[in-house]
Amino acid sequence: MKKIVQTAGRTQLGEFAPEFAHLNDDILFGEVWSRNDLLSLRDRSLVTITSLISQGITDNSLKYHLQSAKNNGITRTEAAEIITHIAFYADWPKAWAAFNLAKKVWNEDVFEPGCRNNRHTHHATKGGGQMLVGVAGRGWYQEEGKPAQEIIPGTVIHIPANVKHWHGAAKDSWFAHLAFEIPGENTSNEWQEAVSDEEYNKIK
Numbered sequence: 001m002k003k004i005v006q007t008a009g010r011t012q013l014g015e016f017a018p019e020f021a022h023l024n025d026d027i028l029f030g031e032v033w034s035r036n037d038l039l040s041l042r043d044r045s046l047v048t049i050t051s052l053i054s055q056g057i058t059d060n061s062l063k064y065h066l067q068s069a070k071n072n073g074i075t076r077t078e079a080a081e082i083i084t085h086i087a088f089y090a091d092w093p094k095a096w097a098a099f100n101l102a103k104k105v106w107n108e109d110v111f112e113p114g115c116r117n118n119r120h121t122h123h124a125t126k127g128g129g130q131m132l133v134g135v136a137g138r139g140w141y142q143e144e145g146k147p148a149q150e151i152i153p154g155t156v157i158h159i160p161a162n163v164k165h166w167h168g169a170a171k172d173s174w175f176a177h178l179a180f181e182i183p184g185e186n187t188s189n190e191w192q193e194a195v196s197d198e199e200y201n202k203i204k
Contacts, residue, residue, distance in 0.1 A: 004041075009022070009023075040072075041068075042073045042191070048069075049066060049098075052065060053090060056094050058094070072191075083102060110176045112174055113169050114168075114169060115168050116167065119165065119194075119195065121165070122161055122182075123162055123190060124185060125186040127183055127184030127187075128161035128162075128184025128185070129158070130180065130182060132177045132179055133177060134177050136153060136175065137169065137174040138173040138175060139151040140203055141157050144164040
């Protein structure tokens with residue numbers, strides 16, 4: 001079971017509301033979100049963004065959870081379908097507001113320091129794969145069983161089809177890249193396990 005580490009409560013409210021900060025960081029995220037043996041992080045993200053959008057909450061908390069949903073394996077196509085479905089049950093204007101945030105999250109591959117996506121594979125029977133182009137900051141790309149490669153502005157990474165990998169920011173830098181899907185036959189994306197803090201912290 002992967003334990004979720006959250007510090008936003010203490011960072012923003014630690015002195016003003018320490019008990020609330022404790023409940024947010026240690027209970028909500030440290031215990032409830034960390035019970036991924038009962039409900040996956042992907043499913044928890046889906047439940048959370050549905051709840052927030054249904055209540056009309058479209059501030060930074062929704063953006064954070066949309067970004068988390070993306071990191072937990074929810075694709076752009078799935079996000080669009082989820083919000084479309086919500087619109088019929090929650091409210092059409094709420095869906096419009098959520099789409100404005102979702103477009104930014106899924107169109108901008110921007111990672112805060114230490115943020116990385118789950119391991120994943122771009123499957124194809126012919127062609128396929130992905131190309132990454134670093135545009136800002138510093139990040140990492142790593143194929144399974146190989147050393148991590150640094151990505152800086154101008155770095156181009158060619159990812160063959162059917163190769164398990166992950167990418168994200170360095171511990172001390174924001175990071176942004178462009179991602180291009182390579183056309184192929186019978187293409188699909190498979191999202192897999194998270195990169196643990198222990199594995200990530202070994203990268204220098």
